[in-house]
Amino acid sequence: MSKKETFVGESKTAGKWVGRPLPRLEDARLVQGQGVFADDYKLEGMLYLQLERSPYAHARITRVDVSKAAAAPGVVCTLTGAELPSISHPFPEIGPGAGQKVEDYALAINKVRYQGEPVAAVVAESRHAAEDAAELVEVDYDPLPVVMTPEDALQSDSLLHDEAGTNRMWHDVFEFGEVDKAFQEALHIVHIGRLHFHRFSSTPLENNVVVGQWNIKEKRIQYFSNQQFPAFAAQFLSPALGVRIDQIGMRSIDIGGGFGIKITSYPYMALCALASRKTGGRPVKWTETRTEHMLASAHGNERTFYDTRVALDANGVITAIESRHIDDCGAYPRYEPLGCIIWAQVLPGVNRLKNIRIDFSQVVTNKCPVGPNRGYSRMQHLWFLERVLDICGHALGIPGDVMRLRNYILPEQFPYTTPNGCVYDSGNYPKMLEVAKELVGWDEWKKKQKEAAAEGRMIGLGIGTTLDSGTNNFGQARIVNAYAPYSGQSKAANIKLDIYGELVLSMGSVPQGQGHETTAAQVVADVLGINPEHLNVRPGFDTEQNVYTGHTGTYASQFAVTGLSAIHGAALKLRAEMSRLAAFALKAQEEELEFGVGAQGPQVSVKNTDKAINYWRLANLVNLNNAELPQSFEDITLNCRYVYKAPFEVPDVKRKYGNLTLTYAAQLHAAVLEVNSETFQPKILAYACVDDCGRAINPLIVEGQVHGGTAHGIGGALMEDCRYDSEGNMLTSTFSDYTPITPMNMPDLRYGHVESPSPFSYNGAKGMGEGGGAPLHALSAALQDALYPRGIVVTDSHNTGDSIFQLFERARQGTEAPVVRVERPRGPR
Amino acid sequence: MNMSVGSERVQIRVTVNGQVHQREVEARQLLVDLLRETLGLTGTHIGCDTSYCGACTVLLNGEPVKSCTLFAFQAHEADVKTVEGLSHNGDMHPLQKAFVQCHGLQCGYCTPGFLMSSYALLSKNKRPTDDQIRKALAGNTCRCTGYQNIFKAVRSAADTLAAGTQ
Ligand code: FES
Ligand code: FES
Numbered sequence: 001m002s003k004k005e006t007f008v009g010e011s012k013t014a015g016k017w018v019g020r021p022l023p024r025l026e027d028a029r030l031v032q033g034q035g036v037f038a039d040d041y042k043l044e045g046m047l048y049l050q051l052e053r054s055p056y057a058h059a060r061i062t063r064v065d066v067s068k069a070a071a072a073p074g075v076v077c078t079l080t081g082a083e084l085p086s087i088s089h090p091f092p093e094i095g096p097g098a099g100q101k102v103e104d105y106a107l108a109i110n111k112v113r114y115q116g117e118p119v120a121a122v123v124a125e126s127r128h129a130a131e132d133a134a135e136l137v138e139v140d141y142d143p144l145p146v147v148m149t150p151e152d153a154l155q156s157d158s159l160l161h162d163e164a165g166t167n168r169m170w171h172d173v174f175e176f177g178e179v180d181k182a183f184q185e186a187l188h189i190v191h192i193g194r195l196h197f198h199r200f201s202s203t204p205l206e207n208n209v210v211v212g213q214w215n216i217k218e219k220r221i222q223y224f225s226n227q228q229f230p231a232f233a234a235q236f237l238s239p240a241l242g243v244r245i246d247q248i249g250m251r252s253i254d255i256g257g258g259f260g261i262k263i264t265s266y267p268y269m270a271l272c273a274l275a276s277r278k279t280g281g282r283p284v285k286w287t288e289t290r291t292e293h294m295l296a297s298a299h300g301n302e303r304t305f306y307d308t309r310v311a312l313d314a315n316g317v318i319t320a321i322e323s324r325h326i327d328d329c330g331a332y333p334r335y336e337p338l339g340c341i342i343w344a345q346v347l348p349g350v351n352r353l354k355n356i357r358i359d360f361s362q363v364v365t366n367k368c369p370v371g372p373n374r375g376y377s378r379m380q381h382l383w384f385l386e387r388v389l390d391i392c393g394h395a396l397g398i399p400g401d402v403m404r405l406r407n408y409i410l411p412e413q414f415p416y417t418t419p420n421g422c423v424y425d426s427g428n429y430p431k432m433l434e435v436a437k438e439l440v441g442w443d444e445w446k447k448k449q450k451e452a453a454a455e456g457r458m459i460g461l462g463i464g465t466t467l468d469s470g471t472n473n474f475g476q477a478r479i480v481n482a483y484a485p486y487s488g489q490s491k492a493a494n495i496k497l498d499i500y501g502e503l504v505l506s507m508g509s510v511p512q513g514q515g516h517e518t519t520a521a522q523v524v525a526d527v528l529g530i531n532p533e534h535l536n537v538r539p540g541f542d543t544e545q546n547v548y549t550g551h552t553g554t555y556a557s558q559f560a561v562t563g564l565s566a567i568h569g570a571a572l573k574l575r576a577e578m579s580r581l582a583a584f585a586l587k588a589q590e591e592e593l594e595f596g597v598g599a600q601g602p603q604v605s606v607k608n609t610d611k612a613i614n615y616w617r618l619a620n621l622v623n624l625n626n627a628e629l630p631q632s633f634e635d636i637t638l639n640c641r642y643v644y645k646a647p648f649e650v651p652d653v654k655r656k657y658g659n660l661t662l663t664y665a666a667q668l669h670a671a672v673l674e675v676n677s678e679t680f681q682p683k684i685l686a687y688a689c690v691d692d693c694g695r696a697i698n699p700l701i702v703e704g705q706v707h708g709g710t711a712h713g714i715g716g717a718l719m720e721d722c723r724y725d726s727e728g729n730m731l732t733s734t735f736s737d738y739t740p741i742t743p744m745n746m747p748d749l750r751y752g753h754v755e756s757p758s759p760f761s762y763n764g765a766k767g768m769g770e771g772g773g774a775p776l777h778a779l780s781a782a783l784q785d786a787l788y789p790r791g792i793v794v795t796d797s798h799n800t801g802d803s804i805f806q807l808f809e810r811a812r813q814g815t816e817a818p819v820v821r822v823e824r825p826r827g828p829r
Numbered sequence: 830m831n832m833s834v835g836s837e838r839v840q841i842r843v844t845v846n847g848q849v850h851q852r853e854v855e856a857r858q859l860l861v862d863l864l865r866e867t868l869g870l871t872g873t874h875i876g877c878d879t880s881y882c883g884a885c886t887v888l889l890n891g892e893p894v895k896s897c898t899l900f901a902f903q904a905h906e907a908d909v910k911t912v913e914g915l916s917h918n919g920d921m922h923p924l925q926k927a928f929v930q931c932h933g934l935q936c937g938y939c940t941p942g943f944l945m946s947s948y949a950l951l952s953k954n955k956r957p958t959d960d961q962i963r964k965a966l967a968g969n970t971c972r973c974t975g976y977q978n979i980f981k982a983v984r985s986a987a988d989t990l991a992a993g994t995q
Contacts (some may be wrong), residue, residue, distance in 0.1 A: 028929065734878065743967055748973060
């Protein structure tokens with residue numbers, strides 16, 4: 001388990017605590033089994049909800065009969081699709097046009113659109129009673145032709161949503177620069193056939209869980225769940241349930257991973273509330289099983305890239321790309337069509353590419369709806385760009401590392417404005433490449449690769465350079481729907497000095513393992529000159545007790561920027577109040593004061609004297625003993641809220657132009673892989689990952705996030721695939737079929753860190769939790785490197801022994817048109 | 830003991846973390862549900878329904894087992910140890926401390942399972958090789974950490990324990 005770390009660049013790390021690899025404060029409860037996850041939560045009189053789900057991918061529902069289930073022992077009530085229009089409304093749709101016509105209810109009404117879609121619910125006194133009764137629900141179906149591919153979606157007469165009149169939910173052309181001119185002037189033009197980014201999911205280990213209670217007397221709906229973006233879910237639940245948004249309370253404490261997959265759980269939240277109301281207000285719990293999760297929670301977006309043309313100059317610099325992309329969002333758009341714009345945050349990737357024309361559509365198919373899975377929408381696009389780069393490199397005989405160095409945005413070009421107006425804050429990709437090559441032993445492996453090739457072995461080396469754009473500007477939603485009522489980005493925090501001098505921080509975030517309690521404490525400790533343990537950070541999210549804004553959630557790689565900026569702002573406000581109070585109490589000037597820790601704990605003292613006041617006394621002056629305080633202090637509350645608003649403008653919707661994200665963390669991975677010549681099984685021989693997320697607040701957590709994102713990417717590249725057969729049956733509906741990466745498949749990682757502080761965040765940090773799917777890029781590249789000499793082009797993001805064998809078979813039969821065609825191999829005539 | 834299946838009830842006696850429990854349970858009740866729902870020991874988690882993920886790992890007479898795949902009555906007259914039983918007099922076990930120090934957890938959902946598998950390994954093998962650590966954890970899935978720091982934590986705990994027994 002060797003590991004090598006390389007730190008380069010100027011470290012902006014200042015402060016006693018920020019920048020230190022502090023072990024996490026939340027861990028003590030978690031390693032002792034004292035975490036509070038949603039399924040651990042119980043309420044008096046709680047009922048259990050079990051769903052009956054569709055076995056068909058596409059079918060008309062001709063009969064639903066819950067009478068036997070309703071009569072079963074322990075059953076309190078049932079719910080069917082037919083009754084939903086009278087007790088709820090469809091969820092709002094983000095998309096314009098056809099998307100607005102989609103009717104999405106919490107249960108299927110007239111037809112089912114994917115295997116596993118909920119059709120009826122049974123609510124009973126115990127889990128077993130609910131399970132037993134759900135088996136008595138009778139449903140008759142009339143199967144319909146299924147739509148499983150983007151081609152089907154556009155050509156078939158079978159429509160998922162008849163009311164929408166089409167399976168194409170969104171379409172537009174993104175054009176920037178002078179594409180036609182670039183093609184006319186190109187020295188080489190490379191045509192690339194169909195490329196495909198497969199459907200997978202980061203599948204958090206904890207499934208979705210909702211405890212919902214419709215408190216009829218108080219006219220409130222209270223949730224305890226593992227929803228990771230509560231502000232978003234509330235905006236969907238409020239119109240669907242017909243209540244004001246402030247009547248919905250949400251809470252979570254510990255969440256067992258989210259990765260974006262727990263953003264679209266709101267249909268299940270609605271069901272628990274509706275069921276609770278039907279029972280007169282008893283709490284209702286729904287706990288998803290893994291099979292239900294695989295079938296019907298959310299998958300990552302699948303995307304197919306057609307008819308790609310690439311213009312290059314004599315050196316292999318890409319001057320233009322033209323292509324047609326179709327994104328498959330499954331049966332219901334839900335968070336979509338936001339993915340139709342989010343990829344444009346990284347339009348040219350890490351490259352200086354100026355001229356781009358992409359025809360982008362999104363279609364519905366009879367598969368599980370998608371959700372914004374880790375690396376959401378950018379990862380798909382970046383994989384495409386990296387494939388283009390490698391395929392062109394191979395076609396022109398330029399090695400992958402050289403191709404990259406020739407195309408990268410250069411360190412001196414930052415801040416760099418992309419053709420669509422995004423501003424990349426900082427970066428040094430050539431340096432990252434250098435570090436990664438050294439870590440993985442690139443030159444050594446190049447030699448070994450040659451020797452191995454002579455023995456008929458297939459070894460490949462690959463690089464994946466990727467971006468993790470963080471802190472999104474919700475204004476980009478207006479590019480997909482000009483009427484979307486969102487823009488900007490914000491986070492709130494509140495810190496107070498309580499009656500007995502306790503420091504209490506409430507964060508407007510929804511952590512799922514990212515260590516927010518720790519990094520928050522590091523920031524506050526530096527502002528107040530205390531130790532992180534002096535701060536009480538309220539774990540989890542709570543609409544009643546904690547602060548939040550309409551953007552509150554943990555998503556889009558942003559806590560280090562937005563969350564910590566809010567916490568820092570709140571801590572500064574509190575410090576200013578404490579400073580005024582202390583100056584009064586100590587009869588000193590504010591400039592003479594020092595914040596620190598004394599014999600009695602945290603205190604404010606007068607420099608170079610023994611005069612000091614502790615937190616208890618400071619709090620006492622305001623909260624309990626305030627007759628001592630003159631009127632001029634009445635504005636001091638010691639309860640400080642701060643809202644950080646990211647410096648964004650609303651993008652130019654017509655031109656699709658504007659700054660879509662605030663920070664651009666980068667990762668560069670280098671992989672060496674061998675394809676077994678008998679089994680065709682790919683095996684990783686060496687792996688290095690280098691990240692640059694600006695200033696690291698806690699290097700331990702940063703490295704952990706890189707490891708985790710890397711495991712998701714390696715799993716996605718070589719093992720994990722949400723596979724369906726041609727009838728829409730999901731073939732990987734259990735972990736045993738889906739095979740999430742295990743300790744046995746995970747290679748040793750060599751890790752390096754390059755630091756280019758962001759000029760756009762107060763602390764120089766960049767959000768970095770998503771990681772950008774670098775392993776998918778690096779492993780496709782390594783595989784391509786191993787197979788190109790055999791005339792095989794890697795066209796899919798998911799490759800296994802079986803699929804590689806199929807590639808060889810197809811190449812051997814020679815029946816398919818070549819994927820790559822080089823027009824003007826030697827330049828224009 | 831009546832062992833018929835279905836909703837019939839059976840009497841069991843089981844020792845969990847040193848405490849004896851006598852309960853009447855449904856014959857079909859799983860061991861994990863006995864622990865979580867009946868005894869309130871919610872540190873043991875559920876991540877799958879096919880014995881893949883190991884989030885539910887506990888020790889049954891010292892052997893790591895997947896409590897989602899055993900009936901509660903199968904623990905009759907047995908000794909069960911869960912994550913709640915690792916700390917001693919309020920002091921964390923070296924494995925727990927090592928997981929914290931090495932950042933061997935993120936969301937913490939898999940952690941109890943990993944701790945129990947690691948505990949079983951170290952109680953039999955004081956000086957495991959890297960390969961033996963991987964194999965001992967093969968039945969545990971973590972979706973957050975990429976495993977690197979988990980391996981590191983188990984190695985570090987093994988070193989601590991070995992140093993302590995010398
Ligand atoms: S819950 Fe027992 S193995 Fe997954
Ligand atoms: S720490 Fe989240 S699953 Fe392992």
